Amino acid sequence: MLKLLVGNLTEDEIVSIIAKKLVSRVALGEHLTYPDDARDLLPRAPRIVVSMDAYTVNSLMLPWRTLSDVGWSALTGAVSDVVVKGGVPHGCLIALGVPPSMELSHLEELVDGISDAAKYYDVRVLGGDTNKSSEAWIAISVVGFTTARVPPSRGGMRPGDVVIVTGTYGAMGYAVEHGFERAVQEKWVIEYTKRPKTRTEISYIVENYYKAIDASMDVSDGLGYTLYTMSNLSGRGIIIKEAPRTPEQLVEICRAETRCLLKYALVGGEEYGAVLGVKQGWFKAIASELEYFNIPFAVVGEVSSSPPGLYFNGEKIPVKRYDQFKAWTQNI
């Protein structure tokens, strides 16, 4: 059977197929939607939070992911940036680069994954653009709204702050440490990394407790890199005391030894948890909110007045980060 390729269709046909799967209807008080290029929105809170994330499809294509998983992961990453700043994600715009040689069914699979994620996160797809490209890519821009008068930045940590890490870490780190061939044998690695999820309820906690949260950042390029970046921008060291939440299989592998757990948990990426630097006096209140929403979290340490860096058992620990142009690099 002849496979239908994207290049067999006209631009309008391709856009129409994507739009039908993705684009949300106008809401009350709105007027513009597809096929108009622009959308109109009414603010849902006093402050707008926007971000943009882009990916080549290949860079998200783990051996055990389908194109639908890639679409899911791309939207998850974009939403996560807004959530961690206290923005309740409202809508997104999506631009796709599509090779003419791509099978239409593969494009549809990718789009279905984006659509799944949009429904899951209750984020409206407002519109976007489609382009002929030699390689498939996705760019996503997210618009959210927040009641926070001062959304926390990455660099506001103060000595004494409790460092809370939400989410579960170590599965992607296992793949980094042992390679994909070994990782693909581990069901739990696949389970945790196939369709990463961010928790949008975190936006409510951040917007309500913005005065208590000195700094926040989502984990997209590895927990170690996130902690290091926050430490660096805050001009303060972070004393790591405990590992974050990890899959039980990793606890077994590490025999619950913190140093071993950290080895896996600090490298990785795409976990899309949040790192929060929280004033001590507010820790209990925020912890109980996280419990209320059933969001896994751990207190991994405390901000100190020592120079920037991550410290464990009195020693500075090296931090690796995945660099798109250099692959895994040692940062410090």
Add this chain to the structure above:
Amino acid sequence: MLKLLVGNLTEDEIVSIIAKKLVSRVALGEHLTYPDDARDLLPRAPRIVVSMDAYTVNSLMLPWRTLSDVGWSALTGAVSDVVVKGGVPHGCLIALGVPPSMELSHLEELVDGISDAAKYYDVRVLGGDTNKSSEAWIAISVVGFTTARVPPSRGGMRPGDVVIVTGTYGAMGYAVEHGFERAVQEKWVIEYTKRPKTRTEISYIVENYYKAIDASMDVSDGLGYTLYTMSNLSGRGIIIKEAPRTPEQLVEICRAETRCLLKYALVGGEEYGAVLGVKQGWFKAIASELEYFNIPFAVVGEVSSSPPGLYFNGEKIPVKRYDQFKAWTQNI
């Protein structure tokens, strides 16, 4: 001398170079900026207008354009979508796909062109993302604000509406009709197409006169395609009576003959003018606003109650459009 390639730098270094050239500072009442992934904004008018446009760098690379011109053109196109809906463009987010083999100086040139346009249009660059890619591409998302209670859609034209076209047409059409080799000999073609400009003042006219403007659309894929799309979505024909504004050199070539002028003016693209379907009783008011801002415009015709299509001298005229996947295609 060894040329520095993008792939010689780390991701953080590349992003930092781009951010320094592009990213705007926080404004009064705002808090987040680079290196944070998200930005916070305060609404500047009751309604938000958003859009997203993306391009491969090659698709914008006319033989007489530099990479800086390409950057300029990309932002112009993205801004234009918001302007024509009555949105005053406020800020943008920019994602770049960059091949490691690209010379750093070329990337900087591209970014400088975006920066030039951002200054020219008074649009803030709020942030974005950078990705390793096999081919260079740009995705731009624009956020604007409007006081218009009902921004005009593409499909609201009513019989009797005056069809106003702003901007100057025919230079890109000359390149389409005669090919780049001949077009490059014509200074006026280069002048009109090297760095196309959209007129942001149109946003003020549209937001103030939204009740008088039944439909609006910007011209990005050729004036003929724009007129045809509006006609089609409105379910009404457009009677073309006059050519739009054209360069004087084309008037000479065509000996001021309308059919000849239309041949060049209807094909083309990237002119980024606006097509407005205006209620007859409001035509004078809107024309005097356009004159006040010194925006070139022409009345090209009128909406009729005949079936969708463009009619000239009683005959339906065929409409070509540039399709990314099929190149120039006949639509009707």
